[in-house]
Amino acid sequence: MAIQNIISLIYTVDYYLLFIAIITIYIFNFYYKYFNRPNALPGPIPLPFIGNFHNLLYDPKKFYEQCQNKYGDISELSLDRRFILLTRPEYFEKLFDRKLFFMRQSYNQGLEEIGMFGHGIAFNENYENWKPNSKFFMDTFVAQKFMDNAVNCTNNLYKELSDYWQSLGKQNTSNNNNDNWTLETDFTKWLHGFTNDIVSIIITGERTYSIAAYYNTLSCKKSEYPDAIVEDGDRFVKSIVKYIQGLMLFSSTGSFVRQYIPIIKNKSVDYLKNRDYLFEKLDKIIQKRKEEIKKMTIDKEMRTDMLTSLITANTNLKDSNDEELKPIADIEIRGNILDAFLGGTDTTTNLFCFITYFICKNPHVKQKMLSEIDCILTSDKSYVSYNDLQKLRYCEAIIKETSRLVPVIPVGHRLITEEYEIAGYKWPPGTHFMLNFSGIHTHPKIWPDPEVFNPDRFYNDDLDDKKLGDKSALCIFGGGRRICPGRRLAMVELLSLMALVFKNYYVELVNKNEPLKLVTLMTTTCQELKVRISPRTDLLI
Template sequence: MIIQKIIDFFEITNVFYLFFLILASYIFTFYYRYFTRPNPFPGPLPLPFIGNLHNLYDVKLFYEQCQQKYGDFCEIMFNGRRCIIISRPEYMEKFLNPTSFSMRISHSQGIDELGFYGRGTIFNNDYKSWYYHRQFFTQALLTPRFMDSAISSTNKLFDELSGYWQSLGMQKINLSAWFHGLANDIVSIVTTGERVYAIASYYNTQSVIKSEHPDALVEDGNKFVKASMKLVIDALFFLLVGPFMRHYVPIFRNISISMLKNRDYVFERFDMIIKNRRKKIDELPLDTEMKSDMLTSLITANTSRNTINVKTIDGEMLKPMNDEQIRTNLIEAILPGTDIIAKVFCFITYNICKHPHVKQKMLLEIDTIFPKSSKNFHVSHDISKLKYCKAIIKETSRILPTTYVIPRYTIEEYEIAGYKWPAGTLFHLNRIVANKNPEFWPNSEIFDPDRFYDDNKYDKKMNDKNLAMFGGSQRICPGRKFAMTELLLLMVLVFKNYNVELVNNNEPLKIKAGITLNCKELKVKINPRN
């Protein structure tokens, strides 16, 4: 009888009523908590289950519109968490203070499922673990021969790129595609010591005459590059889409499964590269001089090979890295590094071409420091003399910050803008808006590298402080010196040797906003410079 009553209760009508009751209770609780939240800031109304995920169709535009509509302090919600958006530089300073340590994000089940949370430096909120990885990562990039090797590799790859351009007859080109290929090859060589043949792969799509590299190598490298770049996009999906939707909603579940298969392929490729390099190193005599790439440094650090010594604050030697830890560090070096170099260089080129007076001043500096008769003008010491070129890079980053939102998650109570925020509050530092605040940046809409060059015209020290080009605090990008050197070198190689003009000077820059700002396409006319 009892069983029969239970069966009778679960008739379709009663099931519908029960479902409706649960749903209504959830929605009521959701909005009750929302409207009674402490320190309420204005912002777009979130929806149950998805928060403000539906607003993120164009992330850059959305953050700009939030500031315009709600002011310098507003809030959104995604993945069930409040997120406070700050768009004023003076309130960002506390998060970017060099002595402070704050998390990038709170625990993310999605990033954990993808295999990155709590590992490496980007998604690691455990200070001891983060510090361990940070020390190895930084020291590997600071070995004496690393930068010289990077510069040498860049010169060789650019020579190959120039050969491809000449083969194609110097036609109008998509600079974005070429430099994503170039950056992929550069970063792959300096991190793993191996090429992915990305330039050759793109050349093969543009010419009936194929590159001299074996097709199998080029195709395999192209597959690896595409899978790796896809992993960056997949991380945003796993960060924003909650576990219920990823696991139980059919369309999102299928997408999630596909992304995890892609992740497995990328991990397996890196594991194979690490395993093969370990084997080669083990077969070498102990007194053999090691390669200067990042992978070799990570494998041999704090071992009998002694490429680099990585110590704790107290001076004790840290234990060597295992393969999984090395893999995480390589991925964190390659994926963001490749994207940033390619994107920023495209943004630089666009702004230089749009402002002839800036271009002329830049060329004068390059030709003065690197005359045609010079043979060794690509060394690190000479590159560091490019003060105006460096100012162009900084002003480009102000106008078009590649990392346009900096996430910070508090580990202790913070007082911001007169409000006390408990530990565990998520903040987004809205650089795309803050970098154009007229109170801090006079004539903020004008592209003017003198902000970072002319002490008499602007307060250059204050501008450098507010820029936060590579983030800030202990979370500042450990590869910033490498990235800046590569960008300066590429400016010399391109603009010393070629005249570069936009195909359509009136066409706006084609940008796509995801985790970072991406240059979708940049059509230029390029010819040898007399």
């Protein structure tokens, strides 16, 4: 028995020594490769196994800022691979070259598993598949008929939002006929509901009833819509939010981690179940619309929404000589719809929250904005036209300045597919770059007083973009071939909301000394924005 124990101990020691030896060899090899890497750049030294992931856990945006301050406009970090972090407009411009690069990343098995890689445009790295989808987005979102429909939908939805605010405000007062009510509320919740509803209408022609769902949680009176419809829409929206969370997990973890690490495994299974529900829901919406189109008579005008355009695209080829045009497959329709939801809801919501915060923190900006809005919207304070939006130059300047200080997308990504020179170094194919939008937007060598909120830098003729440096110094919507195809629609929504909300309501921060509550992951998100809303009594008739 004693001999067996000794042998067992030897085996245990051997296994322990073998494990230590393997770890030691791995660490030695890891740092040998790191310190002998080509084009070595300054940057935080990575740790074995996790690289610089630990630096990103607290605040990625702050980490990129620290890298810029400590290492300069070009540095590097290690995540699941080597990334070159850039903060110079001339570097951006090279990677935005339309003739050379469009890829954001190499193949990602996790994104394929969750159903996004290779479909739509956001996560599609196959150029031949991406190009027609991108062209469709561009053509759709610049069409005047589409823009007019977006403005009309925004007006109608704002009227409902305003009615809910008035209802809640009057419920909180002793006199229900009193128009001098005040409502303290979380602006982010209302804006999430609004953008979910408006994007759903513009994209699919159907509502999610998100505003009504949130109103029902606050009010003793319920909305006029049936509970079943509101609950179904609310579940659909929550499924999209959950899908975004799944995208972050699946894109940043390996297959082994998702399948065998207990907590992550359970989350992965849950996200895949949610994916199946969401895809089934979208497929039903697509099939329903197809059936409606089949039953339409020739003299009936087509509905103006993205889904209808996707279904009918390239189907009427009698007058076309292009034999290569084919109807868009359902899987691509679904991918494009998902892209529109993912890119058109959270980004618009968060940017409008940031806009509201800076307007309320700067009374002189607010007064100048109100003067412009009141001057242009003189006839009907509950409706704004597309032509009105073109005149809101100072409002547009506020949007640009807000996006400069707090970009919703803090970094962009590019993957080069051929050898290319940047910053005096020749980089091999397969090199990954991170474009530090947040850093370049506050670069002291590009922007005068970069930390000051000053919309005039985008408003005055003597402070136009040409005098602010390179055209890539402001990347609100990215750049190059990957520039956001919905940027015009986003501006229309933001300008419409600014005009309608601030024309009709006083909006103030509940706590003026409280900083923005931000969380940065793939995007910069406003967690909460407590505001005090009341009618502009000087405009009441």
